[in-house]
Amino acid sequence: MTTPLLSLDEATIKFGGLTAVNKVSFDIERGDLFGLIGPNGAGKTTCFNLITGVYKPTSGKILFKGSEIGGTPPNRIAEKGICRTFQNIRLFPSLSVVENVMVGAFLRHKTNIFSAFLYLPGAIRETEQFRAQAMALLEVVDLADVALARAADLPYGKQRRLEIARAMATQPDLLLLDEPAAGMNPQEKEELHLVVRRIRDEFQKTVLLIEHDMRFVMGLCEKIVVLDHGEEIAAGPPEAIRNDPKVIEAYLGEAV
């Protein structure tokens, strides 16, 4: 059996007396389209924060490609190949769309600041190369036509897609999407659905996403883990999840 790409082993984090994530374990294999769902306050975003190094787990292990990453600084984790988007959009508002994506390529820069301001050919070539890559990513999320606009001026749905492009610029093996469809209209959701599929199929990325919209998750993900009050209450393919009494109870309350 091969090592899973990402593996949570009883990952736990406590804030004072509150256990936000309690002994959650799941494995994500390369090429998975993996969903993480649960009612509000279930600990989904906290899980993302553990995986991306924002929080250090109180106990338990997080293994990425077989090595422990719990507590590693966020930028080191991004270098190892995990990148994410945010539930509440966190773009760099006054930077242009293409610059936002180029920030994601920062960790792959080899030339330093001195060669950059001396206009050394290597630095110029590198910048041009990253700009071209950023434009290619903008094509994928269908934002190439607004590349020079300020990120803050984009409409909401486009900002969400820009976040995906920015995360893709770090060339991650695992892409984490935190409620990518939140606030989108049905047509935007349809487009997003295609973008996520394309990222998996064409770019061979593994995707882990948090989503509230059941239809969106069920139609997209192949494996799903359900959290409630920080605990894992179900795991499996969409059909199994849909009919799991514990999941129904968590979402609809006890009276089912």
Place this chain on the structure above:
Amino acid sequence: MDVLLSPLAGLQMDFGALPQQLVNGILIGSIYALIALGYTMVYGVLRLINFAHGEVFMIGCYAALFTSWAMGFTATGMQAAKPPTSNIVTLLIMLFVSMAVCSLVGVTIERFAYRPMRNQSRIASLITAIGVSLLLQFGGQLFLPPLQQNIQAEVNPFRDTISLTLRQAPASLKQEFKTASLAQKAAEERLAELAPPGALTSELSPEALEVRERLSELTIKSNSLRAQVNDASVFVVIQKGKLIMFAAALVLMIILRHIVLKTATGRAMRAVNHDFQSASLMGVNVNRVITYTFMIGSALAGAGAMMNSTFEGTAITPFAGVALGVKAFVAAVLGGIGNIPGAVLGGILMGVAESLVVWVGLSGYKDAIAFVILIVILLFRPGGLLGSSAVEKV
């Protein structure tokens, strides 16, 4: 009331002197701008007022001074049979050393004083900054030369001035002055013929006495005409060195603009400026960006220090960074702290405001005026001139 208004009694507004004062203000303002950039850049990435930035400037002054000494420009060196001569290379060496030393000092301060406090409360970092500032001031008193020092004037090879005449005096007036001064000269020569220098009045011939009488009238007339010509014409005198200083400051600002807008590090700085954490999650090495920020900001202070003490001839003491640091900080806040063009604008405005205060004859209030301006502008624009206002969308 009279007591309150007494400073105003000396008010004068000589509009002929205004252009000169404006030029002086813009020139010194370019130095304030260079220092203000350091405050604003550090605030941009760390939300920290780096109170030690003025002391980085002070160290830059000493770095330039010691470099000039090393090249032979000491008080005794200038008395030597063959005193050293200065040229553009001398200045560039001093500039480079000063910038390099300041970069090193700035990065060291960040690494050992601010980084360990990064995850503590904001107030802890602020107190650390004040502590570093005091440490450098009083440490400087212990280890640096005790008396106030000046860089030898000869270090600046561009001491000659250029004069720009903005308005000529009427030709008739100038002609009159010319005639009067010629007559004065002729009378002087005649007197020299009639009486040997140093002769007593009793020894003079009647003719000599008459010439002497006429000479004193002519002198008064020509002096008064000279004053009239000066009053009627408007001109600006600038030392070439100060023009070079201004040009160098502009070049440095253009380089900074290029770094911030066009390089990967600059993009990362702007990203960190907006959102420290999400930049880090996108793989930006925030520590490296902060190191670069301190390096660049401190190098600009070093350049300002070298140019201020060489071309403006300001005296150097371990406390030289205090007043200038405060002024530059005010300039940064004035322009909108965290905003790079704002720091440049604020610096220039500060310089001009100061020289206008001197112009109206209140030079004693020069340093206080900075704060009056700050208070007034912040009352109307709390975010500074180019800063974003604090109103957030809810």
